[in-house]
Amino acid sequence: MELLLLWIGFAIAVGFLAAKWQRSGFGWFLLACFISPLLAGIFLLIAGNATNQQPRDEAGNFITPKTHVHCPDCRELVRMDARKCKHCQAALKPLV
Structure with missing residues (x-):
């Protein structure tokens, strides 16, 4: 017991x-x-x-401030070199 x-x-x-x-x-x-x-x-x-555990994007890359930024319209994380937000389709200025 x-x-x-x-x-x-x-x-x-x-x-x-x-x-x-x-x-x-x-x-x-x-x-x-x-x-x-x-x-x-x-x-x-x-x-x-x-x-x-550090968060990763769809490709398996680590999400860091050096690689990702927030979209100014929807505030979702997108890659820093993106031209268009994948969530709201807003035009972005690549920071690279």
């Missing part, structure tokens, strides 16, 4: 840590219940914190 309570307690801890790291807390809790809280915790540590 004590082992079952410990198992569920550690699974809840894995779920809370996953939720804190912007991942599915309930999903990681279920994974920890089914395989093992220790293995799920190791997998979670390998997966890492989702908030540390």
Whole structure:
């Protein structure tokens, strides 16, 4: 009985840590219940914190202030060398 309570307690801890790291807390809790809280915790540590991941555009390139700017009309991010906004079709002046 004590082992079952410990198992569920550690699974809840894995779920809370996953939720804190912007991942599915309930999903990681279920994974920890089914395989093992220790293995799920190791997998979670390998997966890492989702908030540390840098955003990317459709081509897989990192979005940085050096490569992207906000459209003056719709305020969406577009490539700095774009001539037309892909969201609102407004004409842009390339900054390159």
